[in-house]
Amino acid sequence: MITKGLEVVSQNYIAGEWRSIQGEGQAVFNPSNTLEKIGEMYLSTAEDVLEAVAAAHAGFMIWKKKSGSEKSSYLYKMADALEQESEEVATLASKEMGKPIGEMLGEVMRGVNLLRFYAAEGVRPTGEVIPSTDADVLQYTKRVPLGVVGIITPWNFPVAIPIWKIAPALICGNSVVWKPAEHGVLTATFLMKVFEKANLPKGVLNLVIGKGSVVGQTLLEEAEIHAISFTGSTATGKNVASACAKRNIKYQTEMGGKNAAIVLNDANLEKTVPIILSGAFRSAGQKCTATSRIIVEKGIYPKFIAAVQEAMSAITVQEALNNQAYLGPVASKAQFDTVSEYTQLARKEGEIIAEGPLKTNQKGYYIQPLVVGGVSAKHRLVQEEIFGPVATVLQVDDVEEAIELCNDSLYGLSASIFTNNINKAMQFIDNVEVGMVRVNQETSGVEYQAPFGGMKWSSSHTREQGQAALDFYSQVKTCAIKHQF
Ligand code: NDP
Numbered sequence: 001m002i003t004k005g006l007e008v009v010s011q012n013y014i015a016g017e018w019r020s021i022q023g024e025g026q027a028v029f030n031p032s033n034t035l036e037k038i039g040e041m042y043l044s045t046a047e048d049v050l051e052a053v054a055a056a057h058a059g060f061m062i063w064k065k066k067s068g069s070e071k072s073s074y075l076y077k078m079a080d081a082l083e084q085e086s087e088e089v090a091t092l093a094s095k096e097m098g099k100p101i102g103e104m105l106g107e108v109m110r111g112v113n114l115l116r117f118y119a120a121e122g123v124r125p126t127g128e129v130i131p132s133t134d135a136d137v138l139q140y141t142k143r144v145p146l147g148v149v150g151i152i153t154p155w156n157f158p159v160a161i162p163i164w165k166i167a168p169a170l171i172c173g174n175s176v177v178w179k180p181a182e183h184g185v186l187t188a189t190f191l192m193k194v195f196e197k198a199n200l201p202k203g204v205l206n207l208v209i210g211k212g213s214v215v216g217q218t219l220l221e222e223a224e225i226h227a228i229s230f231t232g233s234t235a236t237g238k239n240v241a242s243a244c245a246k247r248n249i250k251y252q253t254e255m256g257g258k259n260a261a262i263v264l265n266d267a268n269l270e271k272t273v274p275i276i277l278s279g280a281f282r283s284a285g286q287k288c289t290a291t292s293r294i295i296v297e298k299g300i301y302p303k304f305i306a307a308v309q310e311a312m313s314a315i316t317v318q319e320a321l322n323n324q325a326y327l328g329p330v331a332s333k334a335q336f337d338t339v340s341e342y343t344q345l346a347r348k349e350g351e352i353i354a355e356g357p358l359k360t361n362q363k364g365y366y367i368q369p370l371v372v373g374g375v376s377a378k379h380r381l382v383q384e385e386i387f388g389p390v391a392t393v394l395q396v397d398d399v400e401e402a403i404e405l406c407n408d409s410l411y412g413l414s415a416s417i418f419t420n421n422i423n424k425a426m427q428f429i430d431n432v433e434v435g436m437v438r439v440n441q442e443t444s445g446v447e448y449q450a451p452f453g454g455m456k457w458s459s460s461h462t463r464e465q466g467q468a469a470l471d472f473y474s475q476v477k478t479c480a481i482k483h484q485f
Contacts, residue, residue, distance in 0.1 A: 008039035008092060010185040010209045012048055013192045015055035016202030021048065021209060028186055031098040031329045031365045032319035038095050039186045044210035049218040052177045052206040053225060056148040059203025060175040064145055071171055072122030077198035078167075079115035082108065085194045091321065093158050093187040097332075098365065099283050100318070100325035104159075111163040114448050114465075118167035121470060136484035143474035145173030146250060147226035150219040152212070152240070154232045155331050156286045156387075158184035159191060164448070165229045166205065168469035177206045177225065179215045181232070183332050212236065220244065227251060229464075229472065231288075234385075234410075234457050241460055252462040252472055254453060256385040257288045257413030259443040260406040262428065264399060265299035267418035271440075273307045279416070279442040280391040281315060281356070281369045284327045286335070288458070289414040289436065289444040293382060294371075294393045295402045301395050305353055308371055308393075312354040317366055327356075329365040330388055336365040339388030346372040346381055346390060353393060377405050385411070399424045407433045412455030414443040435459065 008028075012019040021042035030036040063071070082089065090104040099107070127141040151165045162178060169176050180188035192207045208215050216236075219225060220243035227250040230240045237253035244251035261276050279291030296304050318325035330336050346352065351374030359366040369389035375381050381392045396402045399419075406415050414436040417428040425439045435454035436446050446452050451463035462472055 008186040008190060010041045010189045012044055012209055013207040014052045030095045031331055034363050041185050044208050044215055046214060046218040049208050049215050049223055052208045053148060053223040055203035056175040056177050056206050059201060060148055062201045063175055063204045064173045068122035072119045074198050074200050075115050075119035075167060075171060078195050079112050081194045081197040083112045089159060089190060092190050094320040096186050097155050097158055097183055098320045098329040100328050101321050103283060107157060107160045110160045110448050114163045115167050117449055118171045121171050136482055138481045138483060141476050141478050144477055145474060149174045149176050150225045150228045151176055151178045152216050152230045153180050155181035155183035158187040161231050164465055169473045172470060172473040174473055175204045177208060179208050179219060185209045253460040254464060255458055256411055257458055258292050258385055258409045258411045259289055259414045260293040260295050261291045261416040261443055262402040262406060263296045263300060263304055264419040264424060265297045266420055267300060269303060269307045272418040273311050275442050277311055279444050281327050281389045284330050285389040286331060286387050287444050291443045292391055294391055295405050296393060296395055298395050298397060309354045312356050315356040315369060317357055317359040319362060327389060330367055339367050339386060342386045342390055343370055346370055350375045350381060377408055399427060403428055403431050410457045413458035416441055416443045
């Protein structure tokens with residue numbers, strides 16, 4: 001249905017049917033090898049969005065009447081279908097946005113786990129009994145769905161992020177219109193093909209492919225929807241928040257990060273350095289939770305730098321489908337251009353502490369991983385989200401200064417500390433201004449069943465995943481029944 005030879009063609013899925021998108025197609029190339037065409041993207045109009053939203057309204061009327069266990073069974077089927085097709089989904093996604101296949105398979109399995117986690121929520125309590133002051137009154141709360149939810153997702157986790165929004169939205173009884181990122185449209189189309197196997201009622205889950213400025217903006221401003229969940233850049237997130245606030249619809253925005261890892265004098269470097277490099281360079285640094293600042297106590301600084309230099313020489317930059325790839329290319333030409341500006345800035349104004357290999361034997365969006373020092377805490381490299389394989393190192397006198405620098409950021413998503421000193425670890429946990437606090441762990445890698453989100457400009461102060469997602473995708477009714485009347 002969606003494959004043309006070996007290529008994938010983007011299509012909309014509206015009211016339970018595949019719809020070809022009119023207009024001229026644009027070739028989609030593999031960022032690991034920009035000579036390889038992997039598919040074609042067609043872009044929807046505002047009318048397509050409004051049609052999908054109308055279908056979602058019809059779907060909602062059916063879906064909201066299903067019992068929790070009925071909704072569960074659909075989500076379990078979605079999980080089973082995804083597990084069966086995990087290799088195909090991961091391969092296409094790796095080809096489309098350049099994440100190494102091993103990591104992408106992990107991402108797909110995270111999607112399977114998320115679907116099963118939320119499927120199980122269908123038979124869990126959805127409210128509580130609150131004793132009334134009147135003995136003849138039963139007072140209780142119940143969660144009800146919001147209605148039609150718009151889901152706008154980025155390209156960096158083209159499988160897991162859509163699922164961590166779609167699965168809780170569905171189990172809470174909402175219908176969905178999903179707009180994936182431009183650099184993830186083929187994966188989105190294929191994922192929907194997989195989910196089609198679960199036979200959800202028509203209109204419950206709809207996919208609209210197209211530009212943020214057209215599809216996203218129509219969802220935000222014109223379409224009759226009841227909520228938006230967005231992940232992406234802070235600039236677009238601000239736009240989402242103000243559009244939703246004007247309409248008084250519920251929204252959540254998960255945005256950028258400038259995550260710090262603190263290394264104290266007592267850290268075990270043999271264990272710490274590989275974890276920090278993994279946080280900084282896996283997925284070519286394109287995670288909102290990637291380690292971007294490394295703050296090192298001065299007593300261990302020389303040893304830390306030497307260990308990083310040695311470890312960087314073992315990092316491999318390869319095409320995404322190569323099992324040996326530590327990191328692949330960045331996802332797109334736009335990413336390549338933006339990140340390259342930062343690497344040029346690092347070479348001009350900073351001091352290169354360590355660099356990984358430069359992949360030159362293939363045409364792709366490869367960036368040489370860099371660890372940079374010699375810049376002040378106010379430098380652009382330390383303050384701005386780079387979203388590429390570049391980490392900056394700062395030296396500090398003690399844990400107090402480390403926490404101060406860690407908090408000296410617009411963002412507050414994730415942060416780590418490496419130490420065996422429980423007092424200092426607790427001091428960090430208590431004083432760091434981030435949503436996800438990690439001790440002796442990567443800044444990335446928060447588990448799927450735990451709340452995900454940040455403070456300050458990293459999010460709209462809501463959380464995703466776990467129980468928090470159920471709070472977002474539902475609203476509470478307080479009910480009181482006088483039974484002796
Ligand atoms: P964007 O914020 O532009 O894109 C995220 C999503 O929002 C995409 O689906 C995009 O669609 C959509 N979108 C874009 N404009 C609008 C709009 N006006 N109204 C509604 N939706 C819109 O991020 P980019 O993909 O351009 O990436 C740029 C930078 O953002 C990265 O370099 C990184 O710094 C940051 N980023 C952060 C992420 C995170 O996980 N926190 C994820 C991705 C990016 P479309 O793709 O069609 O433009």
